Amino acid sequence: MNVRLYLWQRMTAAAMVPLLIVHLAVIFYATRQDLTAADILSRTRGSVAWALFYGVFVAAAAIHASIGVRNILVEWTPMRHRTAEIASIGFAILLGVLGLRAIAAVVLP
Amino acid sequence: MTIERLRTDILILGSGGAGLFAALHAQRAGQDLDITLATKGLLGKCGCTRMVQGGYNVALNPGDSVERHFMDTIEGGKWLPNQELAWTLVSKAVERVRELENEIGCFFDRNPDGTLHGKAFAGQTFDRTVHKGDLTGIEIINRLMEQVWARPGVRKLEEHRALALIPSRDGTAIAGVLFVDIRKGTFRFVEARAVLLATGGGPTMYRYHTPSGDKSMDGIAMALRAGLPLRDMEMVQFHPTGLLAGPETRMTGTVLEEGLRGAGGHLLNGDMHRFMGDYDPKLERATRDVVSRGIYAEMKAGRTSPNGGVYIKMSHLGPKDVAKKFKGMVDRCRDCGFDLAGGLVEVVPTAHYFMGGLVCNADTSTAMPGLFVAGEDASGMHGANRLGGNGVANSTVFGGIAGDMMPAWLVRNPGHRTVNEEVLQAEVDRAQHPFRKKPGDLNTLREKLLDLMWEDVGVTRDEAGLDRALTGLENIEAELLSTGIPDGDKAFNLTWHDWLNLRSQCETSRVIALAAKQRRNSRGAHFRTDYPEPGDLATSCFTMVRQTADGLKITDEPVRFTHVKPGETLLGVKDAAE
């Protein structure tokens, strides 16, 4: 870890706090008994606000988690720093691509 | 057994205030010098400088003066100090404390206005003791240690025990030092052009003692064997309040701070009588030696606590307040199972500091060319008594001077000297002596020595006791030489080192007893019940002992009053009136 990675990880963590609270609230709301896919999609389709909200969330999570994974790989596996770095960048890209694809799926009309 | 060899320009023995300062100064002075620092424990983590609680005496305050500090030192030393050394100590201390603060990084306590705080310490006419809380030594040594670690140019031999000073073939100078590498149990000879002896004395041959466990008078014993003159060897300072926790615990003897008595603590004997009034109108606030003798007298009279000492009581000052004011001390006692704030804690006088040591000059040189000495191994600065706060000043001041002088000396004395291989071989042999003998009971023997020194060469002395001691010491040494240790793994073999410690202690104890017998008066730390008077100050002498082919030779040497004579003072009329 160095100051740059640290800063990114902690900034994204802080950023995710309000995002996550909103997200959890939505989940609570969405878990009413009679929820359907259509209900979800009707709210999200075409909404720039939700697109932004989840866009930021996905980016933050991808950065945050991949730095975290890097630390864990370094500390808990025999992996070398370089390898761990590559693995974690790979993980970040994976999360980013899957995440954006998911957002696209739920917001694009 | 093979001897690993190493060559260096400057070899420093010990990593207390003296050793570390010497390393820093030597490095600064001599650019291309190869410097080696060897120490019995881990660098900076052994020795007594670390244990300094009280602080560092220095005349820095505009209201104070070097002359005043000097007069306190001379009067405290009962006119026995070598005045040249004492003057160097007090005058150089000023620069040394500034160096500690400004260059080494010690962060001493301040007054509310930001200036350096000086606290009161016994026996001084000015509050000049600079400190960092009550852990001054930790601050000083940690900062020095960091600086030395930061200098890769200084070779560090940790856990290396110096065994002997090896002379040159022609016997005119020192050629190097023999060590045992404690971790490996192997021998190493370090050939050196200049050697500093800074192993810190340490009167650990008394049943109750305060210094760190690694100190066993090795340096003084080595110097004695090398034929160097020693002075003031009868002067052993006792601290009145050492913790008494019973036998078989290393806690016993460790110091309970001076401030407890100062703050109004009471000393009670086994009958719960507050006895100090029987000895001195100042009661518990009398000086260290007076209180020590008071307690010792109660002990000799049998009015003791269960473990054979007396009690210190603080609770009448309010346990809560005591716990707050003396937090460190109360915590330490609690960790070891004693309630200092609210209960009674058993105490005894405990051997604290050794004023005796090598005869030396103000530039730290000794009678042996190439050998220098600083710190508690050196003698003459304190005379019959060391002021609290002058100990660490002594080691840092003279350690620094040694570090300045050695490179300069090397310029005038180029080259390594041919080693006296026979002496070297004999010393290797000598160190292995116990492995050739049948294993025996080293513990009982050590107890015997500790008890003998305590009983007969302790807080008070007399002719009969000293004679008893001298014979007893012969026997103990003979017994030691026939007591072996199992010839097994020599690596990190503490029992081997216990044996070697005991040998150093035996050798130096004999000199202490002899010098104590020689001094037929009572000065400072040395008290003869058969000669309780201090004697004529104007004709004061100090004792000097050296090992010769036919045994120990002791002489009385007159003190030279180079700066001030008894009855005079260096203070102006105005100063003195204060």
Add this chain to the structure above:
Amino acid sequence: MQSEMSVSLWRGGEDGAYVTYKVPERANQTVLDVVTWIQRNVDSTLSYRFACRVGMCGSCAMVVNGRPRWTCRTHVSKVAKNGALQIGPLQNMPIIKDLATDMKPFFEKWQSAKGVFEPSKTRHDPIEEIRPDTPERVAADAAVECINCGVCYSACDTVRWNGDYMGPAALNRAWSLVNDVRDSGQAERLQAVASGGGCHSCHSHQTCQQFCPQSLNPTAAIAGLKRRTVQAYLKGDLKK
């Protein structure tokens, strides 16, 4: 009859083993005394380290019943479990023999954290006036009384898992110096503790703070470094 306790000690190097001894109980007895008793009475080759006997030198730390402690200031009654003690060498340092470890890596890291004062003045200058109640002085003071015993270093799993990590004591010292207004090496120090293995490797496990025998708080000190380095980084004061 005198009661006894059962004491198992680590014997040997890295591939040693625990060996159990019977030691008589005493009213006043520290863990160091127990170890000493065994060396003096049972096995003369037992290796361990101590110096001051009073909690000042930090030489005697060992792991007692699983926890690192200063043994000279730990009364047996405080730690013995059903009259039993298990004593091992400090963790995260190479074992020399039995209970003695090699503290060299610990001090090397102290240096890599720039835990050494860089002067801005000389012995010929007066001593700087610094009021004791300034925030910098208070912070420097709070971290200063470390005895480099290695207890925190032994108790920190981040040290165990991340060989580069400088560890709590070294960073705690760096923090004390960061608050030392007399020091002239601040930029280099921040650079050092902001690099890999520096303060950002700490995950605030806080075992250091819980076990420090001097009641220091390396966790808070390291947090201070994290803040200070981030500020410097954002201002562009740190070379990448």
Add this chain to the structure above:
Amino acid sequence: MTALLLNHRRNILWFAAMVHRLSGIGLAAFLPLHFLVLGMAIGNGENLEGFLRWTDAPLVKFAETGLVFLLLVHMLGGLRLLLVENFSWRDGQKLMALAATVMSALVAFAFLIRVF
């Protein structure tokens, strides 16, 4: 045999650190799956609808509850760390760590009741 001695881990704050790390790993493992599922919504709502029906299964509900718990403990534990790192020191860390875990468990329980 090794000299390994690990009782220093027997304390609340060490457990808190491990809970934080393990929940982080749990989340990191779950997140790609979560995105994958949402991504199924591409094209039409059918796939997702089927999936959402599947999530009605009790086992899946328990799993979701677990995830809510992971998110919460990780967030609250992470918040505690952010407080430690960015504000002046406060005592009572053990209590805070405990409170974070208990709170997460309570909310997760509420979630469980709701989904059933």
